[in-house]
Amino acid sequence: MSNTNNNVGFAIEAKRLRKSFGSNLVLNELDMSVDWGSFTVIFGSNGSGKSTLVNNLATISTPTSGEIYVAGFDIKKEKALIRKNIGVVTHELLLYSDLTAYENLFFYGKMFNLPDIEHKIELTAEITGAKDYLRKKIKHMSHGMQKRIAIGRAILHDPPILFLDEPESGLDQEALERLYEMIRSGQNGKRTILMTTHNIDRGLEMGDRVTVLSKGKISYDKKRVDINRDVFEGDYISLRQSQL
Amino acid sequence: MKRSLVVVRTILWKDLLLELKSKDVIISIVSFAMLALVIFNFAFGSSSQLASLIAPGAIWVSITFAGVIGLNRLFVIEHDQGSIIGLLLTPVSRDSIYFGKMLSMFVFLTISEIILLPIYAILFNTSIIHPLFLLIVALGTIGFASLGTLFSAMAVNTRSREIMLPVMFLPIVMPILIGSVVASANILDGGGWSDASRGIHIIIVFDVLSLIVSPLLFEQIIQE
Amino acid sequence: MISMRDKNLGTIRKLFLAIGGSAMVLNMYLIFMWVPTEKNLGIIQRIFYLHVPTAWVAFIAFFLVLIGSTGYLIKKSKLWDRLALASAEVGVLFTTVLIVTGVMWAKPVWGVWWNWDPRLTTSLILWLIYLAYLMLRSYAPSPEQGAKYAAILGIVGFLDVPIVYFSIKWWRTLHPQAVIGPGSTGELDSSMRLLLLISTAIFTILFVHLLTTRMSLRKMEERLEEANHIVS
Secondary structure, eight states: OOOOOTTSSOSEEEEEEEEEETTEEEEEEEEEEEOTTOEEEEEOOTTSSHHHHHHHHTTSSOOSEEEEEETTEETTTOHHHHHHHEEEEOSSOOSOTTSBHHHHHHHHHHHTTOSSHHHHHHHHHHHHTOGGGTTSBGGGSOHHHHHHHHHHHHHTTOOSEEEEESOOSSOOHHHHHHHHHHHTEETTEEOEEEEEESOHHHHHHHOSEEEEEETTEEEEEEEGGGOOHHHHHHHHHHHHHHHO | OHHHHHHHHHHHHHHHHHHHHHOHHHHHHHHHHHHHHHHHHHHHOOOHHHHHHHHHHHHHHHHHHHHHHHHHHHTHHHHGGGHHHHHHTSSSOHHHHHHHHHHHHHHHHHHHHHHHHHHHHHHHTOOOOOHHHHHHHHHHHHHHHHHHHHHHHHHTTSTTHHHHHHHHHHHHHHHHHHHHHHHHHHHHTTOOHHHHHHHHHHHHHHHHHHHHHHHHHHHHHHOO | OOOHHHHHHHHHHHHHHHHHHHHHHHHHHIIIIISOOBTTTBGGGGGHHHHHHHHHHHHHHHHHHHHHHHHHHHHOOHHHHHHHHHHHHHHHHHHHHHHHHHHHHHHHHHSSSOOOOHHHHHHHHHHHHHHHHHHHHHHSSSHHHHHHHHHHHHHHHHHHHHHHHHHHHHHHHTSOOOSOOGGGSOOOOHHHHHHHHHHHHHHHHHHHHHHHHHHHHHHHHHHHHHHHHHHO
16 A cells, blocks of 8 residues: 555554553553564463454554554554554454455455455455455355455555464464465565464464563564574463463 | 545445345344234224324334344444454544444335335325325434444443343434324324424434434444 | 541541431421421422422433533543442432322322323433443443443433423323423412422532442442452
């Protein structure tokens, strides 16, 4: 998409981010910044606030306090511009199961005000390998194919930033990994990807930066090349236990 | 402005397409309203004189209760597979999402009424194809859909939403019901504009207020 | 932990209760012993000095729900939410009393328990709206959502009241009226008017006491919830 403040500062930046539900503080003064073009993995156990973090960064939830900038835009003032620049894949499909894949994608294309939607749908279906399934209802598809359409929905408007919130759900892992490699490159270069997961193997294989979210903060942050898998697993387990 | 119209139309198109495939909303409204009507008849007797007396009340009460059932469905379809999140992630104003959903509800109700009113006319032996009567129907439907959309978005997140929606919505929507029942009774009795104008004014005040307040509050509901 | 400030507030509230309580006893004496019996209506007219102040307090309460709700939606602070919730609860309580005293009045004066008089009917619908308001809080997915949803209902509900009233008034005038409306109770003499003012003032004191007590209770409930969270 156009009108990004590309190459200005960070792709994603959060400062002193707090989010509480009642008296339950889920994100506590969280600071993080994500470089353009990077693939960042966030590990965390269930209930560590991974989804809450993504929801706040992706304009779905409103933070209790703190600042967020995505693609250089202030989340308080320019939500619509941020929404143009991000794509989101969650454990839910975010699709209408009674509509066909084509109808779903057409609806979102219209909502994003895309020119030449038919062509964009073709292109997306080609990338995600869903070309032969466009005329099928979502509810009549296999889980794997549904996921492909959901990913197609997220990249239809060619956003430079992608949020993947626990995208795996017991699916064909290899196929998914290949798919994620394909969606890494957008039309204007490498996409920035932020992925949450609790699957250590998957995360270490795909990310080039590895972080752990615990007690509402980023408590571990290293480049993938500096990490020894076994040492990480030990560290991660002790981090998780300290959280309990 | 033009962009908002496209968004509203797109949401309407999507809802109509879904409805075309599932026929959920309209079928439940029509069948429930018919059922309520038949029960009314058992409760109040079937002499033709009585029929014209209870017709306005029976018509509006059955449409109101059936409409609440339709409203319950309006945001349930958005929660299927979390699609409401998908909708909120689109770069469109929250007002246009509200007006899109409101228009969908308005169209669902109008289609149901187009099916129901001729049936009522036959069952009650009254001619209801009167321009003023149709005006009352249209205005009442606007208010019902506009406030109902706000409450439906709220109720869908609550526990036992099937109960919460009517409990919240029916007392608030009472002026429309009263205005419609009395104004229709006046017209079916052979009255004209001067008899029905007061009721129509009440409905218009309700509509205007609801169309101003509901979109303002809608954003508060859908933003977590 | 109880802070000094809370302790002081508690003392003020106790004092307030003592003054208000004695005033209420005095009020009852004035209503049932001091004021002369109305000639046409007889002894039942005395309920008027309870009924009218109750209506006044209920109206103030629901107005405060509107204020608290609007404040909460703008500021998102718990203080506003407490004000709205406490006002709604006290308002529902007073509306209940209002309707019950209205029914007690109606039977001997009009010969029926209930006559769908615009004011009675509006009170009934008001009661239903704010009952839904209290229900909504307990059926909401989270306390925040509950507060937000209730605030929305609090605003819409209050704006709706005048429309409800005028629609019912219009509906009533078009239907045969079986009995005389409550507007025609005759002239009030000066001692009656004075007592009405006194009683209204004392009921307002009672309202303020109930409201502030409920608000501080709510604050404690919130703290308890917080403490439970830390433990679990």
